[in-house]
Amino acid sequence: MIRSLLIANRGEIACRVIRTAREMGIRTIAVYSDADARALHVRQADEAVHIGPSAAAESYLRGETIIEAALATGAEAIHPGYGFLSENAEFAEAVMAAGLIWVGPRPASIRAMGLKDAAKKLMQDAGVPVTPGYMGDDQSPERLLTEAEAIGWPVLIKAVAGGGGKGMRKVDAADQFLDMLESCQREAKASFGNAEVLLERWITSPRHIEVQVFGDTHGSVVHLFERDCSLQRRHQKVIEEAPAPGMNSATREAICAAAVRAAKAVDYVGAGTIEFIADAREGLSAERIFFMEMNTRLQVEHPVTEEITGVDLVEWQLRVASGEALPKRQEELSIKGWAMEARLYAEDPATGFLPSTGRLDRLHFPSGVRIETGVEEGDAISPFYDPMIAKLVASAEDRETARRVLSEACGETSCAPVKTNAWFLKRLLETEQFAIGKVETGFIADHEETLTTRSAPSERSLSEALDRLLRLASHGDPRVTGLAAFRLNSRRQPRQVLNVDGHPTEFTYTPTLPGQDARQGFRDLPQSDAQLLSLDGDSFVIDWPRAEGTSGASVADGAIVSPMPGKVIAVDVAEGEIVSKGQRLLVLEAMKMEHSLTAPFTGTVAELKVAEGQQVQVEALLARVEKGA
Structure with missing residues (x-):
């Protein structure tokens, strides 16, 4: 068994790997950039090594520096997590050439599935159904436009080396194609160093179904059933669940068998995911489910599979990398209950999902759900990396209970002053379409205006906020006394103004009566003359209007x-x-x-x-x- 492990990653996945490694008695080594010097994964590891500046290209993507860190600390193995170098065959080869254990698939398997056009051809040969499209070598804009017109609009442009929704564009008409192609190629080049693309027929009623597979070095491959990841925004998954709603046993058997064939076709070792797109116009059926791609790594959404199977996938990764056989045979694996995961991001859905950065002065997660995170209250969200704050995972005996538990958990999540999508997640979970399991991948885009319209605090909430601010002032709190003194004699004026997230908001003031129940969602913000109101997963910073006004352009x-x-x-x-x-x-x-x-x-x-x-x-x-x- 591996005795010491370097995690070539950061954030919640680094913390996740550290947790299992510690339970297995494995010494852990973290790596960190300038921005992550005080990050949670650094604090949790047994040892940590600085590997460069904040930009990922100068730290987490520098394979030679990471290998040097592993050798210098006596690590026996490297776990890449997901993202960064996790699907880089050259890095995997360099790790093994240095005499270290690579916790992942063979480099040849990564290469075979790394380019989507070659992978599709390989899957066709293995008897796995693939989506119709163009996978040719001629990458000229003229040829690609001609092929797109032959496929028929809409079409999907997809980077051959892509992943995580990068380098993907849906094109509805010919006059949009060249601009979309240019954008897609630029993003693909920047993200993967490869601007080549393929084209696929756009499935009009698509659901994203994927199968978790696992192989060992002894020739065994098993599946751990399917996940549904159809709730997406810009091809990025938002909410995932296992098993897939509406999946009958015959269809499950067919796509899981196809996933195992796909893994065996590339002699797969370790954790991997076979992703399928389903034409769900008439429900799920094996005849209308097509191979999209294989992710040759652990997935972000792996916890939902762990919850329904009782398997620790990171433990399996470490055991297989140590040369052990798979801990269970296929007939020993079964589905128990239901699990759902919501991705909590530092972003503001009300402003087009713009990322939100800064210090987490307030961060509260609810009890009763599994939390996977790489931050704690007081940490900061950096602009250099993915904006995920945490994953909230609910499990229950049935889908409806899991959905309700996860919705309540999103509503009880509180974060400030960094904005999050918690209220948006709650709203998604409570839509009728999701409740009955009929969501397709375009659902968020089709309903974005309704889903992202933010609800303002009520006048009663603003009145309670004013009462709390005045109470602090009357007690001589130095944060607010100077700012609020002018209001103490005008408390009975019915129209008042407070700043809500920096915007002056007028409201009718109604004082809280003695004995009247106040809301439980208020909290003093440290080092601030403000109140934080948390309500249904949304957070509002409420403070005094500033007489000096604002500056800057508009x-x-x-x-x-x-x-x-x-x-x-x-x-x-x-x-x-x-x-x-x-x-x-x-x-x-x-x-x-x-x-x-x-x-x-x-x-x-x-x-x-x-x-x-x-x-x-x-x-x-x-x-x-x-x-x-």
């Missing part, structure tokens, strides 16, 4: 400002250029996502403050458009 005067820290990856205009309303001006990349910034009205680019490749901070002025041509 969209109304044509200012294009950065909504977050990030890197300018494309500039599409020049100073003096005439632009139309909605025209893309530049593209900002932050927290692994692209964000297009567009002209607020027709006019002329009067100022252009940035160039491609430049790093910018939040609210930095990027450009300014003047009205009129």
